Amino acid sequence: xxxxxxxxxxxxxxxxxxxxxxxxxxxxxxxxxxxxxxxxxxxxxxxxxxxxxxxxxxxxxxxxxxxxxxxxxxxxxxxxxxxxxxxxxxxxxxxxxxxxxxxxxxxxxxxxxxxxxxxxxxxxxxxxxxxxxxxxxxxxxxxxxxxxxxxxxxxxxxxxxxxxxxxxxxxxxxxxxxxxxxxxxxxxxxxxxxxxxxxxxxxxxxxxxxxxxxxxxxxxxxxxxxxxxxxxxxxxxxxxxxxxxxxxxxxxxxxxxxxxxxxxxxxxxxxxxxxxxxxxxxxxxxxxxxxxxxxxxxxxx
Amino acid sequence: xxxxxxxxxxxxxxxxxxxxxxxxxxxxxxxxxxxxxxxxxxxxxxxxxxxxxxxxxxxxxxxxxxxxxxxxxxxxxxxxxxxxxxxxxxxxxxxxxxxxxxxxxxxxxxxxxxxxxxxxxxxxxxxxxxxxxxxxxxxxxxxxxxxxxxxxxxxxxxxxxxxxxxxxxxxxxxxxxxxxxxxxxxxxxxxxxxxxxxxxxxxxxxxxxxxxxxxxxxxxxxxxxxxxxxxxxxxxxxxxxxxxxxxxxxxxxxxxxxxxxxxxxxxxxxxxxxxxxxxxxxxxxxxxxxxxxxxxxxxxx
Numbered sequence: 115x116x117x118x119x120x121x122x123x124x125x126x127x128x129x130x131x132x133x134x135x136x137x138x139x140x141x142x143x144x145x146x147x148x149x150x151x152x153x154x155x156x157x158x159x160x161x162x163x164x165x166x167x168x169x170x171x172x173x174x175x176x177x178x179x180x181x182x183x184x185x186x187x188x189x190x191x192x193x194x195x196x197x198x199x200x201x202x203x204x205x206x207x208x209x210x211x212x213x214x215x216x217x218x219x220x221x222x223x224x225x226x227x228x229x230x231x232x233x234x235x236x237x238x239x240x241x242x243x244x245x246x247x248x249x250x251x252x253x254x255x256x257x258x259x260x261x262x263x264x265x266x267x268x269x270x271x272x273x274x275x276x277x278x279x280x281x282x283x284x285x286x287x288x289x290x291x292x293x294x295x296x297x298x299x300x301x302x303x304x305x306x307x308x309x310x311x312x313x314x315x316x317x318x319x320x321x322x323x324x325x326x327x328x329x330x331x332x333x334x335x336x337x338x339x340x341x342x343x344x345x346x347x348x349x350x351x352x353x354x355x356x357x358x359x360x361x362x363x364x365x366x367x368x369x370x371x372x373x374x375x376x377x378x379x380x381x382x383x384x385x386x387x388x389x390x391x392x393x394x395x396x397x398x399x400x401x402x403x404x405x406x407x408x409x410x411x412x413x414x415x
Numbered sequence: 416x417x418x419x420x421x422x423x424x425x426x427x428x429x430x431x432x433x434x435x436x437x438x439x440x441x442x443x444x445x446x447x448x449x450x451x452x453x454x455x456x457x458x459x460x461x462x463x464x465x466x467x468x469x470x471x472x473x474x475x476x477x478x479x480x481x482x483x484x485x486x487x488x489x490x491x492x493x494x495x496x497x498x499x500x501x502x503x504x505x506x507x508x509x510x511x512x513x514x515x516x517x518x519x520x521x522x523x524x525x526x527x528x529x530x531x532x533x534x535x536x537x538x539x540x541x542x543x544x545x546x547x548x549x550x551x552x553x554x555x556x557x558x559x560x561x562x563x564x565x566x567x568x569x570x571x572x573x574x575x576x577x578x579x580x581x582x583x584x585x586x587x588x589x590x591x592x593x594x595x596x597x598x599x600x601x602x603x604x605x606x607x608x609x610x611x612x613x614x615x616x617x618x619x620x621x622x623x624x625x626x627x628x629x630x631x632x633x634x635x636x637x638x639x640x641x642x643x644x645x646x647x648x649x650x651x652x653x654x655x656x657x658x659x660x661x662x663x664x665x666x667x668x669x670x671x672x673x674x675x676x677x678x679x680x681x682x683x684x685x686x687x688x689x690x691x692x693x694x695x696x697x698x699x700x701x702x703x704x705x706x707x708x709x710x711x712x713x714x715x716x
Contacts, residue, residue: 278621328533
């Protein structure tokens with residue numbers, strides 16, 4: 115086993131990703147566990163960490179460890195206070211939160227407040243952003259149950275917005291009248307594009323959702339096409355609402371896993387946006403290393 | 416028992432309203448039953464009608480009967496083909512659908528197709544519209560699980576749109592993460608107004624729904640205020656999306672039962688709209704009589 119320079123952990127709501135780094139910052143081992151916050155019994159965080167990464171610690175007792183994600187939330191191991199947005203990347207390294215009674219540190223989340231006084235938050239995504247190689251003002255899209263859109267130039271996280279797209283898709287698919295009108299089927303890219311186009315028409319999401327029902331009623335949409343049409347409708351509305359955050363000609367970086375990211379790429383290209391995709395795990399691993407380096411936890415090579 | 420000139424029935428998805436009319440059109444008896452389409456076993460419509468209104472028929476075997484609502488849908492007693500919108504009120508009377516094997520007639524529903532080729536439908540609401548006393552171009556709002564907005568001048572139903580507002584409120588309240596953040600409490604008109612104002616800000620429903628969570632997270636909204644805030648948010652978005660259908664200075668008539676109608680009245684007055692409320696049952700009863708009269712089923716006095 116190569117010497118461990120850093121243990122990095124992205125500990126989210128559902129999943130845990132552990133990274134063991136060599137001294138040059140290279141990830142020499144990755145561990146993927148379905149052991150996120152929702153599976154951790156209150157008060158049992160230290161035991162959970164020991165279970166998942168005890169062998170790494172044993173072999174490198176002096177290796178520093180840096181965590182990010184929901185582990186730093188109020189429901190997590192120890193609450194890491196938010197850093198306010200706009201925030202320079204180094205501000206994250208300057209505000210690491212030490213878990214009491216341990217030498218572990220947690221990357222703070224980010225918070226922001228909009229003109230209406232409504233706050234927004236992220237935990238974990240800030241570390242993925244630091245892991246990006248971006249050198250000009252960009253829009254970053256992080257799809258998920260609650261997808262996030264960020265205005266970022268590689269040095270400073272300027273603003274961001276969270277959307278309930280994924281969760282709404284899920285509850286509409288399972289609990290609305292559309293559930294009865296929908297059947298699973300092969301991916302239907304035409305239905306997805308139709309949903310995207312419909313969302314651009316401007317008649318409002320509440321009306322367009324009812325339209326899924328009437329399209330079925332008049333046999334203008336197949337039951338197997340409903341999931342992709344609905345997905346296109348919701349993602350289309352998401353894209354329509356980010357215009358305040360990012361201008362139409364800003365290049366977009368999508369951070370995410372294969373399937374969901376490709377859905378957003380299709381949607382963005384359908385809107386004639388330039389898009390690149392970065393794998394979420396890679397971004398998180400790189401971000402943890404960079405933050406640890408900036409905080410002097412490791413000697414960056 | 417006074418002589419029966421007409422039996423009218425508004426047979427919806429959940430409820431049935433039966434009206435027995437005198438020769439002058441006055442309703443002399445009203446029957447309210449929780450016995451809508453969803454409670455009727457397939458093939459058992461005649462039996463259900465007999466159960467609910469057999470005594471009325473027995474006492475007036477020659478009285479005509481006119482039905483409206485979901486009873487005329489594909490899942491109903493007998494499908495009454497839609498009349499296409501725009502539709503003059505008399506077109507409804509001209510296209511009554513006779514239930515095979517009976518002398519009962521059903522008011523047709525209305526359908527329309529928008530510029531995107533997406534259809535919309537109503538069944539039952541068209542009869543309530545005919546029951547309105549409107550003499551100038553008006554916007555009519557029919558709140559419900561699927562609320563409808565109609566452009567109507569008393570003679571012609573010009574256009575309409577259905578919104579999934581009520582259903583979305585219901586599934587968000589029960590199945591989204593907001594369910595865990597919400598507690599029942601007294602009606603909170605301030606929270607409702609805050610939701611309405613938030614919806615007018617233009618940052619998009621998907622983002623504003625997530626904002627309910629963050630407002631709770633930062634203690635900027637009480638758990639007991641969540642239901643009214645969410646209701647304001649959704650109704651606010653509904654109002655924002657009807658601008659294509661009805662101009663800002665068109666007077667609005669809300670047809671509905673007390674509680675839901677008053678919520679829309681508050682929302683509309685918050686947007687400085689002139690509003691009047693008409694009771695839904697009264698409108699349906701009057702509409703059935705007027706359509707029966709126009710169709711020559713009764714001699715209108």
